[in-house]
Amino acid sequence: MALAGRGESPRILQVFVPGAAGGLESVVVMLARGLREAGVPVAVSAVLEPEAPLPASVRALQEAGLEVFCHAPAHRAYLRERQLHEDTIRRWDAQVIHTHGYRADLLAGSAAARLERARAATVHGFTGGDWKNRLYERLQLRSFRRFDAILAVSRPIRDRLLSVGIADVRIAVVPNAWSSARPLLSREAARLALGIAPGARAIGWVGRLSHEKGADILLDAMSLVGDPAIEVNFLGDGSLRALLEGRASTSGVSSRVRWHGIVPDAGVYAAAFDCFVLSSRTEGTPIALLEAMAGGVPIVTTAVGGVPDIVSEAEALLVPAENPGALARAIAEVFAAPAAAALRATRARARLAEQFAPDPWINRHREIYRDILAFRRGENA
Numbered sequence: 001m002a003l004a005g006r007g008e009s010p011r012i013l014q015v016f017v018p019g020a021a022g023g024l025e026s027v028v029v030m031l032a033r034g035l036r037e038a039g040v041p042v043a044v045s046a047v048l049e050p051e052a053p054l055p056a057s058v059r060a061l062q063e064a065g066l067e068v069f070c071h072a073p074a075h076r077a078y079l080r081e082r083q084l085h086e087d088t089i090r091r092w093d094a095q096v097i098h099t100h101g102y103r104a105d106l107l108a109g110s111a112a113a114r115l116e117r118a119r120a121a122t123v124h125g126f127t128g129g130d131w132k133n134r135l136y137e138r139l140q141l142r143s144f145r146r147f148d149a150i151l152a153v154s155r156p157i158r159d160r161l162l163s164v165g166i167a168d169v170r171i172a173v174v175p176n177a178w179s180s181a182r183p184l185l186s187r188e189a190a191r192l193a194l195g196i197a198p199g200a201r202a203i204g205w206v207g208r209l210s211h212e213k214g215a216d217i218l219l220d221a222m223s224l225v226g227d228p229a230i231e232v233n234f235l236g237d238g239s240l241r242a243l244l245e246g247r248a249s250t251s252g253v254s255s256r257v258r259w260h261g262i263v264p265d266a267g268v269y270a271a272a273f274d275c276f277v278l279s280s281r282t283e284g285t286p287i288a289l290l291e292a293m294a295g296g297v298p299i300v301t302t303a304v305g306g307v308p309d310i311v312s313e314a315e316a317l318l319v320p321a322e323n324p325g326a327l328a329r330a331i332a333e334v335f336a337a338p339a340a341a342a343l344r345a346t347r348a349r350a351r352l353a354e355q356f357a358p359d360p361w362i363n364r365h366r367e368i369y370r371d372i373l374a375f376r377r378g379e380n381a
Helices: 023-037 056-063 078-092 102-114 131-144 155-163 187-194 215-222 241-250 266-272 287-294 324-336 338-355 358-380
Strands: 012-016 042-047 067-071 096-100 118-123 149-152 171-173 201-206 230-235 257-261 275-278 299-302 317-319
Touching: 012 023, 012 078, 012 102, 023 042, 023 056, 023 096, 023 287, 023 358, 042 056, 042 078, 042 102, 056 067, 067 078, 078 102, 096 102, 096 358, 102 118, 102 131, 118 358, 149 155, 149 358, 155 171, 187 266, 201 215, 201 266, 201 287, 215 230, 215 241, 215 324, 230 266, 241 257, 266 287, 275 287, 275 324, 287 299, 287 338, 299 324, 299 338, 317 324, 324 338
Parallel strands: 012 042, 012 096, 042 067, 096 118, 118 149, 149 171, 201 230, 201 275, 230 257, 275 299, 299 317
Antiparallel strands: none
16 A cells, blocks of 8 residues: 555545444534545444434435445454454555544554554544543543544644643644535524424423433523523434433423434424533533534533534523533523524634634644655655
């Protein structure tokens, strides 16, 4: 395999383990499509759960005409999974293996190393969680020391990488961009699709129902919001749904909560809401926040991770993490002062267009791929 010359487009293989929906999945789809439109040879390798339905992200990639290699190794068959990655790298003749998520980082990254191919990884965030997840994250961080490039989606993630001894020269801060493959729905069409009454005072929340996303904090805040006409719509699913439904009932807010489950392309429904809330305990560059900015929706968000680099107090109401009282006050302010909320939303949409457009983001990835291959040519000269 010859390394691409400085002016050529290298062959890229994006690797991920897609869930039903999520920001990581949206990023992989947008990146693969954007690279192909820019003339970069790109394919995607997806590791799937055996006998599970095909994830929406994989269908979107296939519908866009991208070459997608789908693998469904048996549960915990990690050596077999690594071999599948090696076979795919050879078949595609990939020069750069770009991984997303700790499982892809560890197994596809190992396969790329065995074949002496360049490795890049996007770090979308760290969720912590139980001991097993924390162990995987430690192994992931250790493996990064041997990658050619680590793309951090926020400055706090870069700081975390530096703190564990990863060389600064290997790290690039590349916040996520945003674009939609589908046109955004109007307020009326979005409300009709989600079954929200035309006159309802509706909050939107999008994400996994998991600890780090803080849906429980929003439920606690709802019990403090005095207006009983305000309802919250959860778009997403996850392991904590049953517990959260119980919490809503115990808090006396279940009649004001609607559980929509997983909604494909959730961002196109943003205009349905009078207020978008992000209540996360930790974040990188949340795609759901960028989608709300695109939809022109007033935003209330916790000031965690890369969020303060995306919106300021001029574009959104920022509150401390794990503070239901502050969250409730900010929600009440949106509804009490709609003109000010609308002005912040307008500014947020303008900032999205100015700072998070897809073309510069795609070009930054192309530069990184070319730089790491140029560096490897220099090493091997």
